[in-house]
Amino acid sequence: MASSRTILVAGAGIGGLTTALALARSGFRVVVCEQAQELSEAGAGLQLSPNASRLLIELGLGDALHPHIVAPDHLSIRRGRSGDELARMKLGREIAFRYGAPYWVVHRADLQAVLRDAVLAHPDIVLQLGARIHDLAVHQNGVTVQVRRGDRMGEERGLALIGADGLWSQTRRLLGETAAPRFGGRTAWRATVPAAAMPESFRAPAVHLWLGRGAHLVHYPVRAGALINIVAIVGDAWQGEGWSAPGSRDELLRRFGKLSWGGAAQSILQAPDSWLKWALFDRPPLRRWGQGSATLLGDAAHPMLPFLAQGAAMAIEDAMVLADCLAASPDDAPVGLRRYEMLRHGRTARVQRAARFTGEMYQLDGPLAFARNTLLRGMGDESLRARYDWLYDWRRA
Numbered sequence: 001m002a003s004s005r006t007i008l009v010a011g012a013g014i015g016g017l018t019t020a021l022a023l024a025r026s027g028f029r030v031v032v033c034e035q036a037q038e039l040s041e042a043g044a045g046l047q048l049s050p051n052a053s054r055l056l057i058e059l060g061l062g063d064a065l066h067p068h069i070v071a072p073d074h075l076s077i078r079r080g081r082s083g084d085e086l087a088r089m090k091l092g093r094e095i096a097f098r099y100g101a102p103y104w105v106v107h108r109a110d111l112q113a114v115l116r117d118a119v120l121a122h123p124d125i126v127l128q129l130g131a132r133i134h135d136l137a138v139h140q141n142g143v144t145v146q147v148r149r150g151d152r153m154g155e156e157r158g159l160a161l162i163g164a165d166g167l168w169s170q171t172r173r174l175l176g177e178t179a180a181p182r183f184g185g186r187t188a189w190r191a192t193v194p195a196a197a198m199p200e201s202f203r204a205p206a207v208h209l210w211l212g213r214g215a216h217l218v219h220y221p222v223r224a225g226a227l228i229n230i231v232a233i234v235g236d237a238w239q240g241e242g243w244s245a246p247g248s249r250d251e252l253l254r255r256f257g258k259l260s261w262g263g264a265a266q267s268i269l270q271a272p273d274s275w276l277k278w279a280l281f282d283r284p285p286l287r288r289w290g291q292g293s294a295t296l297l298g299d300a301a302h303p304m305l306p307f308l309a310q311g312a313a314m315a316i317e318d319a320m321v322l323a324d325c326l327a328a329s330p331d332d333a334p335v336g337l338r339r340y341e342m343l344r345h346g347r348t349a350r351v352q353r354a355a356r357f358t359g360e361m362y363q364l365d366g367p368l369a370f371a372r373n374t375l376l377r378g379m380g381d382e383s384l385r386a387r388y389d390w391l392y393d394w395r396r397a
């Protein structure tokens with residue numbers, strides 16, 4: 001028999017950790033199996049729009065996050081070639097007032113550490129590191145999972161299994177979805193530099209987005225303003241797996257030079273001594289996320305390109321809706337899981353498609369880029385912000 005209140009979670013990324021906290025808050029016992037031996041400092045900045053910050057605050061994490069976050073004052077959109085500002089959208093108080101929750105930027109490792117500490121402090125959550133989900137069997141009473149720990153294979157049983165194991169999800173494969181992720185034709189390069197290494201005008205709490213031929217560039221402060229996170233996205237055929245391949249600084253500068261990016265943008269790209277890069281993948285929306293007592297969550301269910309900065313936000317939304325649905329049908333997990341999938345599918349598919357489209361808009365060239373820039377220049381702060389209402393003003397049913 002499955003333990004009557006135990007839910008198994010595969011993966012301790014932002015999705016898996018938030019899921020564990022949301023489920024425990026609803027009265028479940030949770031076992032999280034994470035393949036990594038430790039939750040290490042990987043990744044760089046994440047933007048937490050109000051749809052996500054609202055939920056983290058609801059989970060009681062606002063105070064713990066506070067020392068790490070930056071609440072940017074505005075988003076500034078600039079031309080890569082000239083450095084001219086095309087548009088500016090206020091983020092600070094205006095966003096918090098409009099959506100009832102703040103816009104934050106944070107280092108991925110800081111958010112993960114706050115979630116991890118909350119998980120470790122919770123008496124109903126067990127976090128197992130070095131525990132890789134290997135196989136699973138869905139049965140009438142729940143799920144049995146084979147877990148590899150080093151050379152040993154063990155078993156865990158639960159009322160349900162939530163596959164929060166990321167883009168290359170093993171749970172997804174075990175549930176019969178074997179297609180490979182879709183390469184997005186671009187690579188993201190990331191670096192963090194001390195704020196003092198940046199030109200002074202780019203140290204203030206703001207998100208900067210530069211649009212240009214064949215590339216775009218995003219940077220904002222993290223670690224309470226001590227560091228600036230820089231991400232440069234360029235067209236590329238390189239398709240390596242993982243989040244942290246070394247990237248050559250000279251190569252990146254050469255590429256932006258060839259694309260005729262101007263001096264202001266180049267001065268930002270020159271600030272870091274070293275870069276890490278990852279290839280961008282997504283998947284088309286999946287029709288069926290789960291079966292019986294198993295389902296998927298976060299990047300395992302709906303990986304997206306990062307151009308709307310919603311990967312972590314969607315995983316956090318998923319986690320809260322999932323916990324509501326399981327709590328509403330505690331004696332019939334499959335019913336709760338199908339309701340969760342039904343509630344989440346449309347929204348996450350829309351965000352996946354919108355992220356892809358946004359990426360196309362960012363890297364337009366020639367007359368199309370001219371038309372985009374003209375449109376952006378004509379848009380006031382209010383009409384620019386209204387375009388995000390569907391995304392940021394989300395509340396769960």
Ligand SMILES: Cc1cc2nc3c(=O)[nH]c(=O)nc-3n(C[C@H](O)[C@H](O)[C@H](O)COP(=O)(O)OP(=O)(O)OC[C@H]3O[C@@H](n4cnc5c(N)ncnc54)[C@H](O)[C@@H]3O)c2cc1C
Binds near residue numbers: 108132168
């Ligand atoms: C190391 C890393 C760095 C990242 N860096 C950035 C970044 O700089 N910028 C950005 O926008 N996004 C980054 N992301 C992605 C972003 O965090 C996710 O898109 C988003 O948070 C959704 O998270 P998720 O929990 O669904 O998946 P993920 O964050 O990918 O977490 C999945 C977790 O599952 C674990 N796992 C995988 N397979 C198994 C298995 N079989 N058994 C047990 N555990 C398993 C993985 O080790 C991982 O910890 C990064 C993700 C990772 C893992």
